[in-house]
Amino acid sequence: MTAPMAADPKAVVFDLDGTLIDSAPDLHLAANLVLRDEGLPEISFEQARSFIGKGAGVLISRVMEAVGLGDDPEEHARLLAKFMTHYEGEPANTLVYPGVVDALARLETMGCAMGLCTNKPGAPTRIALEHFGLDRFFAATATADTLPQRKPDPAPLHHVVRALGAGSALYVGDSEVDAETAQRAGLPFALYTGGYRKTPLAELYHSYTFDHWDELPEIVSRHFARVEA
Template identity: 80%
Template sequence: MKAVIFDLDGTLIDSAPDLHIATNRVLTEEGLPEISFGQLRGFIGKGAGVLISRVMEAVGLGDDASEHARLLARFMQHYEGEPKNTVLYPGVIDALARLEAMGYTMGLCTNKPEAPTRIALRHFGLDRYFVQVASGDTLPQRKPDPAPLTHVLRALGADCALYVGDSEVDAETAQAAAMPIALYTEGYRKTALAELPPAYAFDHWDRLPEIVHRHFAEVSA
């Protein structure tokens, strides 16, 4: 069985606007300075806990564990509802539908916590495409540890897979799992593409089905 496993934030959806709003609501409630949208984008990738750690550092709060836990809980209260400003990247649904019609099994591997992951998948009608999902709290480990990605691969019962992501974290995860990656270049990546480098790169979702087809044709050859 051949599988395609996807990241979520920065790959399928652009969630940075809602993450930015939720973060600044917490900071405002705490009487702290807001952070810019550009700063927030740079904090995304390793889950909500790391995001809050980076926010705390940015506003001079240090790394107190109890304060982190409190602010993370406040952040999740603001963030866990229906996404209001998050959007799908252009062409995502068409590409997933084409991959489904081509007979590929699909899974999801994200560092986003399970509750907002499920809400986002349902909100955008993505849940029908993913047979298995690993969220940021499914296992003790999070990306770039390869465990969540290999967990999804085993759960799908696939003998080979292509990972689709957007960031340095995704590239590192795929490398650690010895799995090739197709990198969506319009997400949250900050490093030059040549420094990663992915097996494949694409800037629009209408290109992905052909990349997947070509990859597995070469694997089977």
């Protein structure tokens, strides 16, 4: 179980896709199953990977653009619904990044309150967390369905921080969207370099970077030591 939270806990909030899990293979497969059923050309893995970050709706918009379908709202809604029927099952090809579970367990023993802030829809988020046994770590979650706003709007991140009972938090993510979200929320940002980022590090807002999850607990420890000093 998640460690009991102090009155003003050390809070760490995480992105999901490209940060805790590599879901690009399943997103790529679901998109291509839709395209195949429609008799349309399939997209490459690299295309699918580059479309991730702003939620399923934006991903389908980018898929439609890539195959020359335009942006008709009714067609978008129809294809998005088909996509979700493929994507809401068990994450057969998704993997947890190496070291994630151990890092979260170490943060738990350090007394950190942990939350999740993702643009992934609620149902596949819940399925993925339960499938990998990650749900036990998170005391608060914001998905694409939680609020009207989505990242990079800071509202979902603020929502999670408030739910954790924290005055502030460290946000952990992998992408341009995550960096912008943290910056707009006025929160420090730890950037995982092994995710879906396309922009050079020097051009992104960040407070810390890490290449492997083994490094994160020490970053968190140093960060809150500074905060408390």
